[in-house]
Amino acid sequence: MPEIEADPAIPTLEGVVGHSWGEDVSSHAEILRYLEALVASAPDRSKLVRYGRTVEGRDLVYVAISSAGTMARLDEARAENLRLADPRSLGEGEAERLIEEAPAVAWLAYSVHGNESSSSDAALVTAYTLLADRRDETTRWLDDVIVVIDPLQNPDGRDRFVDAHRRARGAFPQSAPRATERAEPWPGGRYNHYLFDMNRDWYLQSQPETKAKVAAYLDWQPQIYVDAHEMGANNNYYFDPASDPFNPQITDRQNDWATRIGRRQAGQFDRFGFAYTTREVYDAFYPGYGSTWPMMQGGIGLLWEQSGVRGLVVDLEDETALHYHDAVRHHYVSSLATIAAAAEGRSDLLRTFFEGRQEAIERGESGETPDVFLLPGKTPNRAAELAALLVANGIEVRRLAAPVTLEGGAAVEQVAPEGAYYVPAAQPAGRLAETLLADRQEMGDDFIARQLDRKARLLGDEIYDVTAWSLPRTFGIDALRGTPVEEPDSEPIGEDGGRPGGSVEGPDRPTVGYLVPAEDEAALDALSSWLRSAYRVHVVDRPFTIDGTSFGRGTLLLRTAQNPDSLHDAVRKTAEEFGLTITAIDTSFVDEGVGLGGPNVAWVEPPKVLLAFEEPVSPFAGHTWFLFDREWSYPTTRVAAPSVAGPLDLGDYNVLILPDGSYGDESGFDADAAAKLRRWVSDGGTLILVDGALRWAIGEEIGLMPTERREVPVGPVPGEGLASDQAEGQEGEGEEDEADSEDADAPKQSPRPVPGAILRATVYDDHWVTAGLPPSVELLTQTGLIVDPLDPTEGRNLVTFDEQDEPASGFCWPDTLEAIGRSPLVLYRSIGQGHVIGFTDDPNYRALSPLTQRLFRNTVFFGPGH
Structure with missing residues (x-):
């Protein structure tokens, strides 16, 4: 790093962990040890935050770096940024003041795939440069930007990769592509502990690492979010602008900013002679990527892809070699270029962010985007789970206290019932709500035509991930869309999604037992609990009615006579824990349907x-x-x-x-x-x-x-x-095409x-x-x-x-x-x-x-x- 004027008081990586930048693949423990030393050396300009833990118990951290003045009021600066994220909270002229005065927030996240290792080491040298470099240019960056560096999004996967790599290598790094030091054993380091690809998990938030990361993101609402990756060794480097298809919720101004930052990266890559590409392979359609979900929040989501070494050096097809330190350097240069672009365009960046979230509110207020009402029906726990997931995504959800009539969205009048979940379109995260809740998101006619054309030519397609994700559909929850004729009577829900309370209806200590309806998955959650506690459970395979209440296929039956006396307390505890309505019965005599003592009732033998x-x-x-x-x-x-x-x-x-x-x-x-x-x-x-x-x-x-x-x-x-022929009407009307005949x-x-x-x-x-x-x-x-x-x-x-x-x-x-x-x-x-x-x-x-x-x-x- 000959260009920087380094402060000798700021420790280098070699001085703390024993190897220099790009000389080895740093483990999670080494990354954490270095960042702790780095922050300790400059506590007035940096702060290390532990924001979560992985499944295997490793810390998830980020480092916030800015000027001493900004860091002295970091909580206040973060709160101001969150106010900018909600235009409804700002008084007249306050937004303009923040746009002109407040620092932008640029979040740089590295290595969500554990074996894509170079970006995490680039994170360390980036943090070092921001704190050690005494040049005016770097000082100006930190006056205008709060840089949040998340050095390692997937510690469990990375350590699995590092461990395999260090075990396999010898005294001399092996450059052969199939060398054992880069041949990871199953399952490889890409995934987390439970082998999820966490770059698909942003809106689903199934994994604890993703949940913690999204919560930390929402605690900041950055204007820029970078997701740094690796790709195959024989590629070069990719940065945005992205390829089509684009999610229709991404605005032109956001794409303009992605291009603006890409041009800044290109200038630095051209300066150093680094090869790169843009607008190829990597799209911006699926909302679960680390580069697209932030776009739905109004930020600028960016993707970087560096050719991967999977070790210290690898031979390439063009008879050159890629060294690990080169891969680290490329991500490092991208990091500084992005920070520089954010600093130079600070006020415009803040304005783009603010106006994007303001426009999301206005689209809802005008009726351009309909409100959504989710109907719990017979699956209230599943509906509550969906509502809680929306809340975890930063989307406002309310619960109707009274029915509401809707206009628009259907040929007949629609009424959302009391208890339905109400997702107003007029909210700052309205674009994310729309993309997650809409029946479909279009990929664009031109893109589809091109894929059909490629298929007809026996070429591979350019579809990178799933083309559908509508949450009401995937959850099996009915949804109404429209505009309420009057302001709905509703209350905001909490993080649990307003999960229903449980109850046991009927006698306190029934002589026959308990019936648990099957429609809601919570019944199977309760079943797992009962089986682990060695209670005997039966399942009724066909519908029946008893005491005027109908029960469907799969109803669970717990017989009093076949279980210990503790059953009664266990059932009540389970009903409350899982939000179930359980019916206690003193008779097995059914009104209609199958009998509770007949051949359509099976013992639930505990699965091994x-x-x-x-x-x-x-x-x-x-x-x-x-x-x-x-x-x-x-x-x-x-x-x-x-x-x-x-x-x-x-x-x-x-x-x-x-x-x-x-x-x-x-x-x-x-x-x-x-x-x-x-x-x-x-x-x-x-x-x-x-x-x-x-x-x-x-x-x-x-x-x-x-x-x-x-x-x-x-x-x-x-x-x-x-597809091009069909577009021009050249399908051969009136004649039998050879392809139409059976052969x-x-x-x-x-x-x-x-x-x-x-x-x-x-x-x-x-x-x-x-x-x-x-x-x-x-x-x-x-x-x-x-x-x-x-x-x-x-x-x-x-x-x-x-x-x-x-x-x-x-x-x-x-x-x-x-x-x-x-x-x-x-x-x-x-x-x-x-x-x-x-x-x-x-x-x-x-x-x-x-x-x-x-x-x-x-x-x-x-x-x-x-």
């Missing part, structure tokens, strides 16, 4: 769950592990997948989950393994096959699920020529996977796997496994995608959408005394869909007893 892990299983099996651990509170045993196929005795378990993965002979999953699993199922086991595991199971030699994969013609399909010998292939769209589906309503679900659902799917329905003599198709002209939300390839019609998502067959249940898509992916998770939980908890 075996979860296959490690190669060849996808790391996303961690999502299922997470749900068992943190959401469902039920234990699992995780074992190496090859042992399941080989020597492991399965007799101690009654549920076996084979998650998505690449199963086959090479990993021991051959015909002999299939025979072993078949014997275990026949003896009463419940085998759950997810995506890749189901793909393996339908193979002819395996035969665990008697179906076949569907195929479509290779190349253009009927009605889907080149049994034409080459075929599996359809392209659904690119993350929400599709309509029908639920088979006479099976315990689908208990608690309505007859029609809308499900987010990315499935690439499209299969024929099972013959009724061989099994049941429990959830089947409808034939549909377009997705309920998002985009889907026309031939894929046609192929998936009447194709099952969930398949069931019995073998002997046991069950095989197949999911063509991962129901627990990203922990985002309560509906598919419910299907999965039913298989786990109800399978062993049926």
Whole structure:
């Protein structure tokens, strides 16, 4: 760093941890130790804040750095920035004063993917420069900007990577791309403890690291948020402006600022001769990225991608080598360029932020954006969970104290009932609320046409992540949209989403037992608790009515006679804990429907769950592990997948989950393994096959699920020529296209996977796997496994995608959408005394869909007893 005038009182990285910038991959402990020393050396200009802890107990921290004057009033400066974030809180002229006088806030966040390591080391040299450099230029930056540096967003993943790298390397760094020092063992360091990609988790906030980060963000509301990453070694460097598609909630002024900062970066990269690109590969559509969610808040979200070394040096395809210190340097230069741009454009940056949030309010006040009302219906706990999630995203949510009539949004008059959740559009976070709650967000006709054109030319698509995410749809919550005819009588809700209180109705100590309705997932939360406490529970597979009250499929029954006397207190405690309305009964005599002592009542045999892990299983099996651990509170045993196929005795378990993965002979999953699993199922086991595991199971030699994969013609399909030709009306009207004729010998292939769209589906309503679900659902799917329905003599198709002209939300390839019609998502067959249940898509992916998770939980908890 020859350009800076370093203050010798500020410690270097080498002086604290023993290696210099870019000479080694710093661990979480080394990063923390250095930052503590750095802040201790300049306490008047910096502050270290611990804002959370990871699953494995590592601290999440950021360092705030600014001028001594600003740091002396840091809390006041932060409070002023939060006032700027809510234009409703400012008096006349106060906004203009803050825009002219207040510092901007630039938040630089590094290494959300643990093995994308260079950015965290760049964070350290950036913090050092800001505190050590005595040049006037750096001093001016800190007069105008509060720089918040989050050096490491994923400490657990990084330490997993660092540990593997340091164990594998020798005396001399190995540059070969396949050298063991960069060949991470499963699952790699990209993900957190539960193997989530936390750069997809911003609005879902399933992980504690994300929850803490979003809370810290909302505590500041920065004008700039940078998310620094790495990509493949043979790329160069990417910074914004982004590629299309753009989320329609991103404004032109925000894109102009992203371009302005990108030009500042480009100037520095050109100066040093660094190669880079913009407007390619990385879009700004999905709101769960670290670079797009801040845009929805009115800030400027930015993405950087540096080619990754995954060690200290790597050979490239062009016969050059990339050194780790070079990767660190590139992110360091980007960091300083961004801070400089923020300082130079401080007042305009603040104005863009303020006016963006003001415009969000005005869009709601004018009716351009409708208010949203979420209806709890029969799933009040799920609705409360959704409302709480919105609040955690910084969105204002209220609860109706009285019904309200709406205008607009429907052909008939709509009335939102008392107790509905009210999300006013006129709020500073209105754009985020709109993108999360709208039925769909359009990607743009030009972008879709280009993708169809590329597909017709047998080229890969440019869709980077899911194309749909509507929270009411993915949660299965009905929503009304419109403008209230009068100001609603409502109260703001708290962080718990206004979860309903629980109660037990009926006699205090019933002679027969207790009934728990099945529609709300909280019933299964209670079931987990009761099973862990060794209470005996039964499930009623068909509807019935007793004492004038109707109960649906999947109702839980706790019999007084089969449980200890402590049952009564346990039921009341559980009802309160989980917000359940439980009915106590003194008679089993039903008014109609199945009897409570008949063959349609099954004991819930406590599941003993075996979860296959490690190669060849996808790391996303961690999502299922997470749900068992943190959401469902039920234990699992995780074992190496090859042992399941080989020597492991399965007799101690009654549920076996084979998650998505690449199963086959090479990993021991051959015909002999299939025979072993078949014997275990026949003896009463419940085998759950997810995506890749189901793909393996339908193979002819395996035969665990008697179906076949569907195929479509290779190349253009009927009605889907080149998009450019269709746009010009060149579809050959009046003549039969060769592609329209059936040709049994034409080459075929599996359809392209659904690119993350929400599709309509029908639920088979006479099976315990689908208990608690309505007859029609809308499900987010990315499935690439499209299969024929099972013959009724061989099994049941429990959830089947409808034939549909377009997705309920998002985009889907026309031939894929046609192929998936009447194709099952969930398949069931019995073998002997046991069950095989197949999911063509991962129901627990990203922990985002309560509906598919419910299907999965039913298989786990109800399978062993049926």
